[in-house]
Structures are given as C-alpha cells and as structure tokens.
Amino acid sequence: MAVIARAAIVGGGVIGAGWIARLVENGIDVYVYDPDPDAIRKVEAVLENSRHAYAKLTNGPRHREGHIRFCETVSAAVSSAELIVESVPERLDLKRSVYAEIEAASGEDVLIASSTSGIMPSDLQSDMAHPERFLVAHPFNPVYLLPLVELVAGRATSPGSIELAREIYHSLGMHPLIVKKEIEAFIADRLLEAVWREALWLVKDGVATTQDVDDAVRYGFGLRWAQMGVFDTYRVAGGEPGMRHFLAQFGPCLKWPWTKLMDVPDLDDELVELIASQSDEQSGHLGIREMERIRDDNLIAILHGLRDNDWGAGRTLGEHEERLLELSKAPG
C-alpha cells in the first residue's frame, strides 16, 4: 500500500503530469495547480498513455485510480496534502515564490519535494520558514514507468525527511537513489549532459547524423545499460581478472586525445537547424504521442523481460516491475 492518500502537484507540465499519473495509479488522490489554461488537456494526454501502459502490465482487473482535482490556487491544491510536489519551470526565483505560497497554506511538517533536474536544494530552500521538510526528488520521463528518483538533501533538510521520502517513493514502485553529496544536476543528468555535449560535436562535425548517434546507442551500449550500468559493464569487460585489471588496461586511454569534452559547442542557429532537421528526417513520420506510446510499450516489454533475470537481492529491475504489476491490479 502507498504510504500517503493525498498529494498535491504544483505545475502540470510533462514531469508534473507524469507524477500525477504515477500517483493516481497508486490510488492516491491528487490536487493539481497549474495556471496554463491548456493544462487539463495536456495532463489527460499523459494519463491516457499511463492507463494504456499499466493495462499492458496485467490482464487482471485494474487498481482503483485516485481522483484528480484541478485547483484555482496553489493554496487550494496543497492545503490538505501529505506530499507536495513542485514541478514548475527551472527558475530559482519562481520556485522560491511558489514555496512561499505553499508554506502559507500547508502544515509545517508536510514534505515538499522539488522535481528540479539541476538546482541545488540548499539554494531552493534558503528562504523557507521550515526548510527541514524540503528536498529534491528528481524523476525521469516517463515518470509513471521509469523507476529512478534521485533524492537530494539540502543543508537544512532533516534526515527524517529523506527517510520519509524514501518510504513514500518506494511505495510508489520507484527506486529512490539517495545522492550522497549535494551537487548541481545530481548524478544521472551529469552523465546525460556528458553524452549530449559529445553527441553535439559528432553531429556538428558531420561524423554522424542524429540517427547515427541514436543507432550507436540503441544497437549497442543502450542494450547493456538497460540492465547493468557503467561499472558492472566494465567489470565484465575486464574478464576473469575483474575490475582492477580493467582499470589498468583502460586507464591509459583517458590520456588519448579522443573527445572534444574540453570544449563546449556553440548551440547557434546553424547547429539547432541541423539537429532539428535531421531529427525530423529521423522521426518526423511519428507524432510525439505515437512515439510515447511505442516507447512505453517497449519499456513494459523490457521490464517484463528483466523480471526473471535477477542480479541478486535488491538489484533487480524485476522487483519494480512486480510492484508496477501489483499497482495495476485491483487490491484484495
């Protein structure tokens, strides 16, 4: 069972809507505030995807969905929530002013979790009256299917808040990863940005098209990373002598003049146009909703596939798929 019964979402964009979907699939009632007049339509489109995805997880009867209520004010959305999720645009001043509104209308010990993908929690919480119940809980798209959520404490965050957050997100079928030190962009996005920069160079220099880069990932290391991550992959690559051997063999390569990482490509109009037009050629035949649906079907298939092949206790994606399965079945 979920640890909470009622949550508030402030900001119903792609990430906020993904949170709404995951929460209602867990039977949690969600109160939403978003000033965009188009927000309801956008949230409904995400919910349509998530319902389709969860239905694929099981042939049995579905769980009762939580209710969704769109509210006119932040205050109406958060006033009786047990968890308050902030998913507004990535501007420090905007987020701080939202926290002020939230604090004026909610209990002082209610958890407030920011979905920011890069701003440090200490910066976000610095003006708060009760910063100890604040943390970053950074999810990944599609939020209703991907298990990862990075939990990051700021200087004023209490250990109890992190522990409570861990319990809540675990109960939502997620994998809470507690980031050991506060840094900008946390863990996953730092890795992603590293790849992104290098990919920009490859396209800009005409070494590869966007399609080539995607194929290099999808037909190659992407298939490993859906199950193993970076270090375990190299552990295996080291063969029988293991990780120390691999580091001894691979280490010197770091000194080769291989990457352009020292340099940040200028994302000027020309490069934007090159990438966007290559991307159109690559995937313009599919609408975004269609791509989302295929992506979700593939994720379900991958999660199904991984369920039976464990890496050992506590390390399996299968357990999250089991949990998703559980969620998507009616209780009792």
Place this chain on the structure above:
Amino acid sequence: MAVIARAAIVGGGVIGAGWIARLVENGIDVYVYDPDPDAIRKVEAVLENSRHAYAKLTNGPRHREGHIRFCETVSAAVSSAELIVESVPERLDLKRSVYAEIEAASGEDVLIASSTSGIMPSDLQSDMAHPERFLVAHPFNPVYLLPLVELVAGRATSPGSIELAREIYHSLGMHPLIVKKEIEAFIADRLLEAVWREALWLVKDGVATTQDVDDAVRYGFGLRWAQMGVFDTYRVAGGEPGMRHFLAQFGPCLKWPWTKLMDVPDLDDELVELIASQSDEQSGHLGIREMERIRDDNLIAILHGLRDNDWGAGRTLGEHEERLLELSKAPG
C-alpha cells in the same frame, strides 16, 4: 544466408572470441590464430555462453555450427579465408606487423577488418601493400548478441570494401553503422568515454558509489536507451512542439557549470582502489561468467520484448532479433 563460408580470426581475446561465436552461429567455419596457450579454454568459455544464449532464442532445432580450427601461425589461419578479422591488443606497431603477416599469406582482395575501438584506419593501413581492402569493423561486447558494428574507412579504403563489409555484417544479424568521417574512437566509444570520465569524478568526489552510478543508469535512462537513443529521447521530451522547442529550452543549460568535463581525473592508485573495492562490494558475489550469463539472458529478454514494438521501417531492433532467431534455427 551468410555471404561468406570461411573466416579467420587473429587474436582470440574477449572480442575475438565473441566474433568466433557470432560467426560459427552463422554456420561459418572459423580459423583462429592466438599465441596465448590458454586461448582455446577462453574461447570455449565464450562459446558456452553464446550457445546458451542462442538456445534461449528459440525452442526449435539449432543451426549447424561452423567448425573452429586453432592454427599455429597467422599464415595458416588466413590463407583461405574470405574475411580476416584482426582482434589483437591496441598497439599500432603490433597491428601493423600482423597486417604484414596477413598480407603475405592471403589474396590481395580479401577483406581485412580491424576490431580496434579507437585507432584510425588510415594509421593502421598506411604500410599495407593493398590498403583498399582494409577497414575498421568495431563490434560491442557481447559480440554474439549486440547488433552494432561501426564500419570506418581509412583514406585508402575503397567504397567497394565498405559495401561488401556492410553486406557481410548484415548477413551476420548485425547493424552496420557506417561512420561518415574517420575520427579516433569513432561514435559509440566517444559517448561512452564522456560518461566514464564524469562517472569517475562522481565516485572520486564521494557524490556516488559505483553502485549508485549503475543504478542511476539502470533504473533511469538506460531503459530508454535500449530502444530510443539520445536525440529521439529529447525529441519526445520536447513534447508536442518537438525538437526545436527542446533545443531552445535545454540549450542554455549547456552554459551552466554542471559538469567537470573540462578536467580529466587522475586515475591514480587511490581512485583505482576506491572503484575496484566498491565494484567488489557491488558485484563480488557474482563470478564474471555468472554475470555474463545473466547479462545475456537479459539481452535476450530485451530483444524479445522489443521485437513487437517497431519504430518504423529499418529502425527496429526487432529485425535483428528476428535475424538472430533465424540463425538459431536449423535451415530448411
């Protein structure tokens, strides 16, 4: 059917053995040269994995395996091969001297393909008598399951050699990716090295353990990358307004002081020890062969899962899985 009937492998390490496995699963006879007295045992261990993996792909009768012969000299291995694969250690001088031995014993139009993961083909072929039939064909571990092979031409490589290579690797159930310009480390390894450097910093600075980094990948973007790649993922992230919108929104983040990419961490004894001991804690309970087997089972499950969810013509992993299925069934 495979385009060739007989191949030579010079160098039977992890990659060479992976090539052997993929070739014999295609019914191709393979002649192997490796001076390591332990080579036969190591190759057999890889073949055991590949047989297990291909058996999982089908319940039907298996394809007739090609024969393997271990030879005493390079010359005996290559003399009647239709494709010569070089997988010796990554040293330019060693590779060049191997090519001299190969050229002395083989027909002048037989394709010679290096498995190097980083050296430029123009540098490798510069002393050859017939460099036009030389190219880089860079595979990914495990070679018998991962579809990607990067084909890279040097200055002296003929277009016909690239085309023939494309046909041969396609017939082996692979996805040949023709790299448009010769650069060191090609495409996939540049992306991988970018991630590797950033991951080293995260571990060195105590932000994350090796397990945390792997979990951030496995429970998050790794699940997307097994099917979508980098640019399509961001295309979807841009939502309905698409790729140009995403670039406009995300572009400025490049200027944030997020990564340490400008700086290469010193892989000193302390960092090696930190990574190796964390990796032992993470995965020391599994032997490397055991990890390989679980990895392969997961790859099979992922490939099975992706088969039914196409992105459109020519873009599906499913077709490679179909091809693997085909290979693993008896012909006729």
